[in-house]
Amino acid sequence: MGRSGQTISSRRGDGPPQHAANDPSRVNAVLATSLVHGSSARYQQQGGKRHSVLLPTITCFFEPASSRELLPHMSKPNVQGLSGLGRTSRGGKCAGLLTATLLAGCTGFLGSSKSDETSGLPGLGSGAGNGVGAGAGLGTGGALAGGGTAPLSPEETPNAPAPDLNLPPDANIPCVEGADASAPSRLWRLTRLQLQNTLREFYRGMVPNAGDNPLEGLVLPFGGVSAGDRFSTRSVSYGLDEASFRDLMGASGFVARKLVADLAQQSCVGNADFAGCAASLMTKAGQLAYRRPLSPSELQQYTGVAIAERAQGEAEAMALALQALLMAPEVNFRLEAGAAGLTGSMDPHAIASGLAYGLTDGPPDAALMEAAANGGLSSAADIAAQARRLIGDKGGVKNPDQTASLFPVSPMERFIKEYFRYDYVERVDKSTMLFDWYRSWAMLEDTRRLVSEILITKAEGGLFPAIFGTTMAFVESNTKNNYGLVGDFGNRTQTEVPGRSGIMTQPSWLAGFSQPDHNDAIRRGRFVRESMLCQGLPGLPIGNIPPLDIAQFPVLRDALTQHRADPACAGCHSLMDPIGFAFEEYDHVGRKRTEEAGRPVDASWEIVGASEPGLSGTHQGAAELGTRLAESPLVSRCFVAHSFQYWLGRAPGAGDGCTLESANKAFQDNGGSYPALVASLLSSPSFSQRKTP
Amino acid sequence: MIRYHRRRFIAGLGFAAGGAALAAIADKLVSRAYGQEPAAQKFVVFWFIGGSIQVQQGQTGWGLIPPELKGEGESGVGGAVELSGNTGFTWPKKLAPLTAIRNKVAILDNLNNQCPGASAHGSMFQATTCSPGSGLPGGPSIDQAIAQVVGKESAMSSILVGYNERSIQLNLERNVDSFAAAQGSPIPHTTSVPLLLRELFGTGVSAGGKPPSPKPIMDSLRLDIKRLEGRLATEERGALQDYLRLVEQFEAQQAARAKLDCGLAPSFPAGSPEEMATAMTQALTLAFQCGISKVAGIAIGTGGDHEDMPAYSATTGERIFDGHSFEFDYSRQGGLIQTFHMSLIAEMHKALGDALVSVYTCDSGMAPMEGDAGAVFTHHATNYRVPAIVVGDWGGALKTGGRYLRYGAKVAYDHTNGVGNNQSLADLFLTIAHGMGAPLATFGGPEQVVPTTGPLKELLA
Secondary structure (H helix, E strand, C coil), rough: CCCCCCCCCCCCCCCCCCCCCCHHHHHHHHCCCCCCCCCCHHHHCCCCEECCCCCCCCHHHCCCCHHHHHHHCCCCCCCCCCCCCCCCCCCCHHHHHHHHHHHHHHHHHCCCCCCCCCCCCCCCCCCCCCCCCCCCCCCCCCCCCCCCCCCCCCCCCCCCCCCCCCCCCCCCCCCCCCCCCEEEEEEEEHHHHHHHHCCCCCHHCCCCCCCCCCCCCCCCCCCCCCCCCCCCCHHHHHCCCCCHHHHHHHHHHHHHHHHHHHHHHHHCCCCCHHCCCCCCCHHHHHHHHCCCCCCCHHHHHHHHHHHHHHCHHHHHHHHHHHHHCCCCCHHHHHCCCEECEEEECCCCCHHHHHHHHHHHHCCHHHHHHHHHCCCCCCCHHHHHHHHHHHCCCCCCCCCCCCCCCHHHHHHHHHHHHHHHHHHHHHCCCCCCCCCCCHHHHHHHHHHHHHHHHHHHHHCCCCCHHHHHCEEEEEEECCCHHHHCCCCCCCEEEEEEEEEEEEEECHHHHHHHCECCCCCCCHHHHHHHHHHHHHCCCCCCCCCCCCCCCCCCCCCCCHHHHHHHHHHHHHHHHHHHHHHHHHHHCCCCCCECEEEEEEEECCEEEECCCCCCCCCCCCEHHHHHHHHHHHHCHHHHHHHHHHHHHCCCHHCCCCHHHHHHHHHHHHHHCCCCCCHHHHHHHHHCHHHHHHEEC | CCCCCCCCCCCCHHHCCCCCCCHHHHHHHHHHCCCHHHHCCCEEEEEEEECCCCCCCCCCCCCCHHHCCCCCCCEEEEECCCEEECCCCCCCHHHHHHHHHHHEEEEEEECCCCCCCCCCCCHHHHHCHHHHHHHHCCCCCCHCCCCHHHCCCCCCCCCCCEEEHHHHHHCCCEEEEEEEEEEEEEEEECHHHHHHHHHHCCCCCCCCCCCEEEEEEEEHHHHHHHHHHHHCCCCCHHHHHHHHHHHHHHHHHHHHHHHHCCCCCCCCCCCCCCHHHHHHHHHHHHHHHHHCCCEEEEECCCCCCHCCCCCHHHCCCCCCCCCCCCCCHHHHHHHHHHHHHHHHHHHHHHHHHHHEEEEEECCCCCCCCCCCCCCCCCCCCCCEEEEEEECCCCCEEECCCCCEEEEEEEEEEEEEECCCCCEEHHHHHHHHHHHHHCCCCCCCCCCCCCCCCCCCCCCCC
């Protein structure tokens, strides 16, 4: 809470000591823990604490300036009160050092995010660079190779660029035998869907024959999704706030009162042994709500509410007790802590909850509760078996024919959606005058159905060739125009579309990674670089960047030549644009094309600085790109790292190398089986072990 | 104890969906209802708008730089400038709806978003809280920093609303992209008009009725939290501290709410983006008048990209405004949208008079799309020529006075240089905080403290 005259303390306890506004040491301290993180370091962040773990940082100094410097000549006579406004910062100098480092990083070589001997290329980032700063940069790579520019003086260094710290995970964390894979204990808030399923199953457990939708009319909290996250499962992004708390009170009250009404006499109203009845009811309710048996003290606490409030009427008393139960942190959050104190393996019920919510968005089913209660989750094999059971034999897809839904309903489908981000199609508008058939929601649904079908048929083997190379598509009456097809496709028909290859040639993906009226090779290339190769890139630099001259260069490839001609741009754009050109054989609404502005399309592409022979060189077209990505060991490792992020709700850290390696092995050894990959992750120590930092 | 019979008030005004009836007589009625003059109350609304505020669009005339300054430091280099008085310069076309209250408006130009490591496209938390770019806020957004001080005794410490293209298309009830309670603690804003009305005027459980005492539930929660503290690592206990704080806050707010009688939820049309924006501002006006809160935040068109600025087809008659087009007409469309916002601000000020101050900025880069040497626009925004519009003065607590204030810049605005403006956007935020009775010393989070020089002396009386 804020207090007058003081800064607001951080969420997770107080931050560093607060200094006066103009205290240089404060600023210095801030920058000493500043933010040029490698990918792993950033995602190590838990509970708002920054872990500047892996990279040295740059310290800069703010110096006061004379007030005379702050009084540039006044151009109008009636200037008032704009003088002597304190000090100016030498933020330019500090910012410049950061800029130079990051730009130097872009002009250096790329490996994977960690230098490894097989790549033959050093990575970006730490280590002796070009003598610029302390070498802080992107990733956790090795020495910055030469080829960069000479260091710039503080006066000529530009503004700090935008370090895009939404960096991909580290795909090459080494497996060190004996490394501690434990993660800090945490409270992981349920999503709205998970809470909905929890309350529904709670209700159906309490009221026999409650029906499929017993809580119609319930208004639920937790509806927001943090827009800046790579995946929606990032646990630190979700907590409780004023509005959610209010909504939760409303929801819990609704459920409690309805339950009391529906239970009628079984709610203990009118029962001669009210206290005993209340205890019995709360025992059952507590187990359903908490997903584990209540402890004696917990049971006494909730039963005590009913007894204490009996004077308000027995129905109200029971409702208050039930509402108190449903408001508990352990009902609305998943507690992940060591069973024995703070360290060690999680309690079996917590493991059961982790599996259930992760794989089904709901509470543990009876089989899982039974396993948790009777030692059936005591080994990695047991946990993996339960994970496989929950995934099922359809690649985790629960409602394959759910055409009404615009969004994946299962976590597995949702991962593929968030990994490829084909839902970006909703963010880009196209001209309805030019494309009156264009329906983004239909395109989205086409791809959702495709993903569903891929998971059902290929999840257990051949996932990569499918997601990067399938010619299968779902088409309907509007989206046939995206594919250039003729005929009647009805509401939606599965078909083969030669010339397509995987999800990144779906019109939804192509349109989502485009501008309103032209392709966006930059974003497409960047996406491949970051999501498939786990190689991060900085954000746009601050400055007045002139627009591309699309009018003069109607062929996009020619327009983007400016990027590679200008040294200030080339460092980063050479890493993005050449990859994005692979998709130039499609236009910005996803139609295949052979010509652009009257010239034959040139879809040649290149991954500059590729660390694998299979990804090196110049090639043609999206199909070739898909094939090579599907066969790449780096892409496989990167996919595993992204999967880790999604399923475990955090980025992999230094201790997770063996988990990543095992998961990748499970993926590869089982013919590219995604369920095997997921089961490996969820049965790993990274999932089940907790510690106190 | 405030007794505010809103239904009678509305009926007395002949309230219709458009809300225009909340006009000149509103102040008088509010005074009678509260038994005090409006100036004694203070309300603040922060507008965070995705896209940009064009400072300089000479060719289309949708910018904020008065034509009297053309040719003199268009790029902002050189001296600080003040054009004062409500007749001293040509009023920008964009601000036409504010003409009648021009003497209560200040246009600030050349502010700098000096967040450490700020992104050129600093949108969402990066703009409002100085996020380090990790997707999480670096500290409390300014509305929350103020609300946490002045909103403790209100039924709601703040009211956060807004929408973007995504929330409209997906029919979302909440977005999480602009506001934050603290470092790492984003908080959602309501993007559904029905939900907003329910939150403000009806519980949804017992609409219009008073909720039962939450004490037994709160006491039980305290026990839950205490029991859990031993199971979590020190840092993770922050989540429990949040829980506990929310328990206490809820109790206080319930007590405050019990003293109000705001009546049942009104009904507003909310089909188009214009209707949604109108409904939200009308709801905020009523909420302020009833005493539900003193602080509000409006986030429109915010989100991950410029494409989040929703369509305003009814207002502009144009195709959907995407916010990132290269088209020449971009600035005109953006200008029309922002003029529409100004009309909403004008309506709120009509209803709330001197009690209200509105602060209008943009969040996408917190910066204008600006050209150098008179070009209409460029592709990428910057964060060191940030404009802001302040409307209202709390009865003299702010020295807005119809002024154009441009702060000096050291270096020219061009491709490779640019830092060095003297005044930070955070200085403006602190000014508003001080004016609202929250004399914050700094802005930002513990690791993302924004360099500031304190409140703007030329703005704070």
